[in-house]
Amino acid sequence: RRLRVRLAAAPPLPAPSGRVIRPALWPGAAYGVPAGAMGCRGSVSRGGKPMRWARVEARRNDDPTRVVATAHGDERGEFLLVLGPQAVSGAELVLPVVLSVTVFGPDPAPDPAADPASRADPLWDLPLEEVPLAGADPVLAGTRVPPGYRAGNTRDVSFGPDGLAGEQFVFT
Numbered sequence: 001r002r003l004r005v006r007l008a009a010a011p012p013l014p015a016p017s018g019r020v021i022r023p024a025l026w027p028g029a030a031y032g033v034p035a036g037a038m039g040c041r042g043s044v045s046r047g048g049k050p051m052r053w054a055r056v057e058a059r060r061n062d063d064p065t066r067v068v069a070t071a072h073g074d075e076r077g078e079f080l081l082v083l084g085p086q087a088v089s090g091a092e093l094v095l096p097v098v099l100s101v102t103v104f105g106p107d108p109a110p111d112p113a114a115d116p117a118s119r120a121d122p123l124w125d126l127p128l129e130e131v132p133l134a135g136a137d138p139v140l141a142g143t144r145v146p147p148g149y150r151a152g153n154t155r156d157v158s159f160g161p162d163g164l165a166g167e168q169f170v171f172t
Contacts, residue, residue: 001025001072001142002123005131021131024142026071029078038159039069039082042167044103044152050077051171053126055104055145060087061156064100070143075122083159096160103169107150 003023027033029041044054054073058081059066071081081101088097110125112118118125127146129139138144152171159165 002126002128003131003139004128021140023131023140026142027080027082028074029076029080031080033080033082033164036161037082037164038087038097038161039080040101040157040159040165040167041080042071042078042165042169044073044077044079044105044169044171046105046109046171050075051105052077052110053106054079054169054171055149056081056101056169057104057145058083058087058099058101058157060089061098061100062089067143068099072142080164087159096158098156098158100154101157101167101169102154103152103171104145104149105152105171106146106148 001023005021033039042056044051044056051073052075054077056071056073056079057067058069060068068087069081069083071079073079083097083099087099088094106125106127112124115124127148129144129146131137131139153169155169157165157167
């Protein structure tokens with residue numbers, strides 16, 4: 001992630017907790033998950049090539065307004081989406097869990113030929129996210145889709161007890 005944090009003018013002796021930010025960082029696609037974890041390792045492509053820095057959200061079909069899992073893609077278009085307890089409802093776990101998964105990406109697609117920074121900076125197309133000064137924030141939590149991103153395709157994915165699913169998305 002690439003974050004811009006604007007600091008307020010500091011008082012003479014600031015309280016340590018007043019100057020601490022804790023951005024959420026998401027596991028990479030090759031991260032080792034514990035046995036019994038449900039989720040999927042996936043990839044996103046656009047125009048036949050890996051789509052760098054994709055965002056992925058999973059929502060329950062019975063409550064499509066609430067995001068229950070989030071993943072961030074890497075420079076190879078790969079992501080790891082791990083489900084937490086909020087992905088199921090009630091005390092009873094009915095398997096498989098079917099969630100609606102949406103991929104997000106920059107619109108329009110970044111063009112390395114049009115951006116001179118691409119030659120000097122390997123992360124030139126990683127979105128810069130602005131962190132506000134106060135309060136709990138979805139940017140720090142990693143749950144806000146970056147500006148300039150739009151939803152691509154959405155489809156239902158079945159998550160079961162037999163390990164991580166493998167999914168491939170084509171961003172359209």
